[in-house]
Amino acid sequence: MSPTPPRFPPLRRVLGRWRGPGVVLAAAGLILSMLSTGSASARAELRATDKAASSPRSAKAPVRVAEFVAECPFTHRLPDDPIVFPGLPGASHMHSFFGNDSTNAHTDLAALKRGRTSCSPTTDLSSYWTPTLYAGGKEVEPTGTTFYYLGEGVRDDVIATIKPLPPGLRIVAGNAKATGVGDPTSIARWSCLHHGEVNPSKDFVNCPSDSMLESYLDFPQCWNGKDLDSPDHKSHMAYPVGGQCPATHPVAVPKLRQVLRYPVNGDPARLKLASGAGYTMHGDFFNAWPEDEMARRVRDCINVIVKCGADGRP
């Protein structure tokens, strides 16, 4: 397993719901966990992006975070894309693959089911991929590869109705065609591990020598309830609006948050993605979780807002 994953996603959630009378011990435990595992960047992130939660009013509520995770180290590189170029090997820019080690241009759900996985838990046969990162023309693969499945992004009453991601669902997050850091269609976010003083950006950031470059990417979490893919590979999914899923995409599903940590820092001028600048960062997901394993996690971790680990247990 890679080093302790960043806890900022759950922390934001926790602080957001830290209200009313509750369990002091749980709160104390939370503070301890913040001190031990919460990085400087995580705390800075809290200050920067969650103003409302920056000062807990009372340390007395149960810790509640709708989350389960999969840690899926890098497996292989191929100029293939089974979503955009199915059956057309070598047609794509270079991708780095995580999780299922069989993914190639011919991948479908049946093939993924026959493959092996780098993921913990090993029940996750899904495939995850991103454009390959190059530093000075040489490939750099992330050594931290955490895939969070979260309830956040919709209201609590909507979280209670979140449905499992259907087998075979394809999701693409981010915009490979983004035109600059001012492009609102870019949802890329680059930051520095343990160095929150470096402001996150849609493009690469200059990380200190004792740091690593981090990429955060949130996938859309509202499904149209019918299609496992769409002709533009995006229309069957949507982002929530005002804490709920739009009528066109009424089915709330867990939000996939991809967190990658690259062993690279310093001058970002030598960095390049196979898709171009940092703001073109995107992620692809092909769901191959066994239905029962996914359903159990959604029931036991997401719907009831409980933080689970890779085993899908609190």
Add this chain to the structure above:
Amino acid sequence: MRAATAARRAASAAVLAVLLTAGCGEGSGKPSGEARSTSSAAARHPATRAPGGQATSGTFNSSDIGWIQLMIAMDDQAVLLLGLVPGHSSDAEVEKWAKPVATACRGELARLRKLLARTGVPDTNPHEGHDMPGMVTEDELRTIGRAKGTAFDALFLAAMREHLDQAAKIAHSERSAGADPATRKLAASVERTSRTWRTGLP
């Protein structure tokens, strides 16, 4: 250079617009205004469920759509490269080879855009700025555009060789991976002509 490229693209798009039916987009020079969720074109042609869950639009599967979009992106760049030959090359053989290839390439683009219009997927280039295998990149265009004479010819021929090899390879896959009969037929034609031009390369 980028502005000049865009201007040239706009000009070639204008020519294409005359050649093609209305509704044909300008192609690769367009800035991205892509919506995050629904697209009206996709709404007109809702995805249907193929056995494997792969998206389809009418008679087109994802391989067809991916191939058409990629070939448009690649041919757009190849046309720009071929356009550099007059005025840059010093080899009559190169000029003689490039002229009919440029004409055929534009014809291929017109057929590809007709197919794309039928898919209902918008004519925006999803591969712009990407380092796609075999594709003539903006950087390469800049570099080759600065070269003259034999230096130009060497760079030009190397880039065309890569383009044609990749075009033939992907077209070959599309012939079996695709679903739409007209698209598969065009793929067979692209594979054949790419191999022919490649063989005839000076």
